[in-house]
Amino acid sequence: MRALMDDVQGGVIARWQLVELHARDHDVRRLLRRKALTPVHPGVYVGHTGRPAWGQRAWAAVLACWPAALAGASALPDHPTEGPIEVMVAVDRTVRPPAGVSVRRRADFDEQVDWAAYPPRQILAEAAIDAAAGKESTTDAYALLAGLVQRKHVRAADLARALRRRRRLRGRVLLADLLDDLGAGACSVLEREYLRRVERRHRLPAGERQAPDDADGRRSERDVLYRDFGLVVELDGRAFHDTAAARDSDGARDLAAAVERDLRTVRLATGQVIGDACVTAERIGHLLQRGGWTGAVRRCPDCPS
Numbered sequence: 001m002r003a004l005m006d007d008v009q010g011g012v013i014a015r016w017q018l019v020e021l022h023a024r025d026h027d028v029r030r031l032l033r034r035k036a037l038t039p040v041h042p043g044v045y046v047g048h049t050g051r052p053a054w055g056q057r058a059w060a061a062v063l064a065c066w067p068a069a070l071a072g073a074s075a076l077p078d079h080p081t082e083g084p085i086e087v088m089v090a091v092d093r094t095v096r097p098p099a100g101v102s103v104r105r106r107a108d109f110d111e112q113v114d115w116a117a118y119p120p121r122q123i124l125a126e127a128a129i130d131a132a133a134g135k136e137s138t139t140d141a142y143a144l145l146a147g148l149v150q151r152k153h154v155r156a157a158d159l160a161r162a163l164r165r166r167r168r169l170r171g172r173v174l175l176a177d178l179l180d181d182l183g184a185g186a187c188s189v190l191e192r193e194y195l196r197r198v199e200r201r202h203r204l205p206a207g208e209r210q211a212p213d214d215a216d217g218r219r220s221e222r223d224v225l226y227r228d229f230g231l232v233v234e235l236d237g238r239a240f241h242d243t244a245a246a247r248d249s250d251g252a253r254d255l256a257a258a259v260e261r262d263l264r265t266v267r268l269a270t271g272q273v274i275g276d277a278c279v280t281a282e283r284i285g286h287l288l289q290r291g292g293w294t295g296a297v298r299r300c301p302d303c304p305s
Contacts, residue, residue: 008118012052012059014066015043040064041098054081061085061101062119068095069113069120071104072134075127076144077153088112088122104130124154125162132178133171141171142178143189149182156182185209190235191223194273199224202281203298205288207233225263229291232265233284235273264291278303 018028031037037045040060046052052060062068071088073080084102089095090109097103106112112122121127128148135141148154160179166172178192186192187210199207207224214220224233266287272280278300285297 009059009063010053010055010118011047012040012056012063013037013045013047014063015045016066017063041101044098054079057100058085059119061087061098064098064101065089065095065103068103069109069115069122070127071106071122071130072127073131075121075124076131076148077124077151078147123162124148125158128154128159129162129166129169129175132175133169138174138178139189141175142182142192145178145182146187146189146192150187188235190270190273193277194224194233194235194268197277198273198281198284201277201298201300202285202303203295204281204285205229205293205295226288226291226293229288229293230263231284231287231291232263234265234267236267236269 015028028037032039032045035049037047038049040046040052040057041064044060044064046056046060058070058074061074062070065087068087068089069075070079070086072086074086084100086102086104087097088104088106088109091105091107093105095103095105112126113120114123122130128145132141132144135144145156145159149156149159156179160176160183163169163172163175163179169175181192181195184195185208186195191209195209198204205226205228207226208222209224211222211225211227212219213222213225222232223235226232264287266284268280281300282297282303285293285295288295
């Protein structure tokens, strides 16, 4: 029993598992009386009397609805630590979820589950699509999907394939648009806004996104590279550039690129991309023209007259 509880299931066990281990009702009652087991849900126990950790709550939710698997946001690497645990079960089952658990039914349940995970969970690309569909804003949905891709948990192509398998999904058209932008290489909310508001809307040439660079001897990626016109655009979100060490690294990389490859680097923040996109597009267009671009910046309906 202890090997199953502690080594596999994080200190959680279900009554049906105890029965499979030849425990009788009086054995379970004795363990509960001695506080060797504490109920989490009806018929599911944890081996201590304190507040269960999130991982124990996850195991308890899966075992309480067994056969089941973590689903949606609960199946993601950066899962919420508060709120209900999401699980999914086969579509032909009717499961009454215990307190603190939400249950969804899936027709393709067996194909959706990574049974080698502990606890079993929805395949990551599928879980990400469900979690993004449940977000209240486009920005939150894109941040979730882009974060998973940026941290290399999943590929944008895998997300796109998962979405194509969904014929009925709330916000499916919007998610397809988001994944198109993600597939184009816009790996953050700010990068997507630059792609849409600045580059596409003003008909700038298409930049190369997440372009590999080792100008300063360290491998990194450039947010947007206009290789033919000698320009790099970096989209600086505070999360990745708000320390002295990060700014020093950025500066060293920009200087090396200017000296070794004749690349000029400009860094744009949120206000320039979202709050002042038209002026930013005009100025980026001028820089591209200096580098040899023969096109013209297209005025959009929001451009000042």
